[in-house]
Amino acid sequence: MPLTLTFKSQRAAYPYFVIAGLLFVLQIIVGLYLVSNYFHTVPQSVVNVFPFSTARAMHTNLLVLWMLLGFMGGTYFILPEETGTDTYSVKLAYAQLIILVGVGVTALVGFIFGWTKGRPLLEIPFPLNLLVVVGALIFLFNVGMTMLRAKRWTVIQGSLLGGLVFLALLYLFGVPFYRNEALDWYYWWWVIHLWVEGAWELVTGSILAFIMLKITGVDRAVVEKWLYVELGLFLFTGLAGTGHHYYWLGAPTYWLWFGGIFSALEPLPIVLMVWDTFNHVRERKSPIVNPLVWTYVVGCSIYHLIGAGVFGFVHTLPQINMYTHGSQVTAAHGHLAFFGAYALLNLTIFYYALPKLKGIEKFDGRRGLFGFWTMSLAMMAMGLSFGVAGVLQTYIERILGQGYMTAQLYMRFWFMLVFAFGVVFTVGVVTTVWDLFTIRAAKPAAT
Amino acid sequence: MSTNLAKWIFILGTVISGVILLALTVDTQRQMAALTHSDQLSPQVVAGKHAFERYNCNDCHTILGFGGYYAPDLTKVYKRIGADGIKTTVANPDVVFASSWRKMPQQHVKPEEIDELVAFFKWVSEIDNHDWPPQDRNAGISRTAMRAVVGGMNLGPALFKEKGCIGCHTIDGAGGSIGPVLDHVGAKMSAEQIEKFIKDPASVRPGAKMPAQKGLTKDEYHQLAKYLGGLK
Numbered sequence: 209m210p211l212t213l214t215f216k217s218q219r220a221a222y223p224y225f226v227i228a229g230l231l232f233v234l235q236i237i238v239g240l241y242l243v244s245n246y247f248h249t250v251p252q253s254v255v256n257v258f259p260f261s262t263a264r265a266m267h268t269n270l271l272v273l274w275m276l277l278g279f280m281g282g283t284y285f286i287l288p289e290e291t292g293t294d295t296y297s298v299k300l301a302y303a304q305l306i307i308l309v310g311v312g313v314t315a316l317v318g319f320i321f322g323w324t325k326g327r328p329l330l331e332i333p334f335p336l337n338l339l340v341v342v343g344a345l346i347f348l349f350n351v352g353m354t355m356l357r358a359k360r361w362t363v364i365q366g367s368l369l370g371g372l373v374f375l376a377l378l379y380l381f382g383v384p385f386y387r388n389e390a391l392d393w394y395y396w397w398w399v400i401h402l403w404v405e406g407a408w409e410l411v412t413g414s415i416l417a418f419i420m421l422k423i424t425g426v427d428r429a430v431v432e433k434w435l436y437v438e439l440g441l442f443l444f445t446g447l448a449g450t451g452h453h454y455y456w457l458g459a460p461t462y463w464l465w466f467g468g469i470f471s472a473l474e475p476l477p478i479v480l481m482v483w484d485t486f487n488h489v490r491e492r493k494s495p496i497v498n499p500l501v502w503t504y505v506v507g508c509s510i511y512h513l514i515g516a517g518v519f520g521f522v523h524t525l526p527q528i529n530m531y532t533h534g535s536q537v538t539a540a541h542g543h544l545a546f547f548g549a550y551a552l553l554n555l556t557i558f559y560y561a562l563p564k565l566k567g568i569e570k571f572d573g574r575r576g577l578f579g580f581w582t583m584s585l586a587m588m589a590m591g592l593s594f595g596v597a598g599v600l601q602t603y604i605e606r607i608l609g610q611g612y613m614t615a616q617l618y619m620r621f622w623f624m625l626v627f628a629f630g631v632v633f634t635v636g637v638v639t640t641v642w643d644l645f646t647i648r649a650a651k652p653a654a655t
Numbered sequence: 656m657s658t659n660l661a662k663w664i665f666i667l668g669t670v671i672s673g674v675i676l677l678a679l680t681v682d683t684q685r686q687m688a689a690l691t692h693s694d695q696l697s698p699q700v701v702a703g704k705h706a707f708e709r710y711n712c713n714d715c716h717t718i719l720g721f722g723g724y725y726a727p728d729l730t731k732v733y734k735r736i737g738a739d740g741i742k743t744t745v746a747n748p749d750v751v752f753a754s755s756w757r758k759m760p761q762q763h764v765k766p767e768e769i770d771e772l773v774a775f776f777k778w779v780s781e782i783d784n785h786d787w788p789p790q791d792r793n794a795g796i797s798r799t800a801m802r803a804v805v806g807g808m809n810l811g812p813a814l815f816k817e818k819g820c821i822g823c824h825t826i827d828g829a830g831g832s833i834g835p836v837l838d839h840v841g842a843k844m845s846a847e848q849i850e851k852f853i854k855d856p857a858s859v860r861p862g863a864k865m866p867a868q869k870g871l872t873k874d875e876y877h878q879l880a881k882y883l884g885g886l887k
């Protein structure tokens with residue numbers, strides 16, 4: 209007998225997940241085009257109409273959009289269960305989705321015609337910024353009202369709401385025009401850094417804690433206690449750790465000290481997260497129903513540690529960063545960190561929630577497992593290839609003092625490898641998204 | 656560990672780090688006015704920043720190390736290739752990178768916008784940012800400065816850079832690709848012929864594509880030609 213949802217309003221999450229999945233595929237396809245530009249000469253006539261910069265704006269904005277939609281969908285799924293009531297308004301949830309997707313599509317088409325604010329990752333023009341704010345306000349209102357009405361507060365929903373409000377507030381720092389380029393980048397990092405090493409970590413921590421609670425059956429008190437410690441460490445290292453972006457932009461020298469010391473501690477909360485995850489898994493009280501969800505939970509925490517923790521740490525000290533800053537070493541870290549911390553987190557919640565939304569208790573996880581390993585291994589190989597390219601660039605350009613394009617010549621081979629692994633990664637992504645969309649119940653014989 | 660202790664770790668960790676970030680931001684905001692020479696943010700520089708954003712330059716190029724990694728960093732581009740180098744490249748990327756395997760889009764940037772971009776890059780190049788990036792610390796200058804010493808304190812190398820020759824021509828692997836490489840130009844032409852060529856290329860070789868170079872003093876023509884004539 210198919211399982212029914214505890215709360216009907218959880219269905220609002222479904223379209224969010226579907227659109228996020230499609231945008232993920234699109235992001236990866238644009239990514240393949242981007243990396244081909246690094247080893248293959250694109251003719252001038254094509255470059256004039258569709259330059260690398262336009263494709264990069266699409267790649268990064270697609271990333272931000274699908275991940276935020278994933279977080280929002282995840283929130284709409286978790287919220288009723290945590291508060292014990294239906295979401296305040298499902299209509300508002302759909303209205304907000306329509307606004308945000310409308311903004312996304314307009315922005316992507318606009319980029320092709322040169323309608324851009326020209327600031328990396330924050331390219332969408334001012335009128336669209338306003339619509340994003342409207343969408344975000346509807347979302348926060350809807351979530352806030354649900355929690356207020358329920359009058360049942362948990363640490364998980366508190367940190368989820370805190371993270372979402374923090375996320376929305378930080379976005380505002382990216383909206384105005386700054387006359388001073390250095391100050392512009394100073395506050396740009398309040399959006400980007402404080403998102404990924406602050407607000408998004410709060411959202412991630414609470415979503416993972418929720419899923420952990422549900423699938424392991426460990427006491428809420430234990431899960432929430434460790435959530436407090438983790439988030440405390442994330443914010444302690446992450447807030448002042450913003451300084452690791454302030455070494456070379458014309459800020460005072462003390463940032464070399466504050467940035468270096470605080471960001472050197474940034475792997476600590478992630479180590480705690482991995483340790484914590486393993487503890488909960490070991491002390492589980494519930495049987496494993498869907499092994500793939502467990503694979504994702506554990507995989508997400510480990511990959512988070514490798515991509516964000518280890519690859520971030522290797523170039524965060526000013527003595528090293530002076531040479532690696534703004535090179536492909538950053539691209540290696542960026543890809544591994546976003547995939548490990550946030551792509552896997554989104555996919556974890558998709559794999560947890562989608563079967564339930566379709567009334568499936570135990571799903572067939574074979575294709576999904578293939579997708580997980582294909583993506584994870586291919587991204588690791590991509591990250592390492594970006595890394596080798598970055599080390600070559602650092603050495604040839606920054607230490608030997610050879611020209612920019614001379615270094616690029618030696619890096620070509622490694623970009624071909626990134627492309628090759630990128631194709632494998634695409635196979636993994638398409639398999640995963642296809643599997644999510646067509647998820648089937650496991651055959652009873654398998655149990 | 657008790658839940659209470661965990662709660663305190665969360666509160667203290669967040670508050671301490673948050674206060675550090677906010678307090679340092681207040682001080683940084685004050686100090687950066689001096690470190691970035693914000694008093695020199697003229698309307699032209701700000702217009703240059705607008706142009707820099709209008710053409711989405713930053714999604715290929717990095718500036719202060721931030722942005723796309725597809726094209727060279729522009730923090731010190733003004734010191735590296737000079738005003739004329741920037742102008743030539745932005746106005747004719749299709750020609751400058753004709754033989755390069757990576758292209759820059761021809762975006763038909765208006766002449767006044769190009770001047771604004773130059774003002775913007777000049778302002779950025781003067782930001783006191785601990786001399787980042789390391790390759791521009793003295794690479795461009797020292798390579799030419801070395802030749803200056805070899806050539807008996809000739810100003811030629813500096814002029815080659817300052818007057819924008821480097822935007823089209825390459826010496827020692829550095830420079831543009833619109834015109835021929837000049838590593839051994841002295842073997843083909845004498846200093847006198849070169850001087851005549853710089854002043855009016857068509858008079859030496861009819862149909863030459865290079866425009867006549869005006870705006871150098873008599874002595875500068877001489878120094879530049881002497882330097883190039885010495886490259887054998």
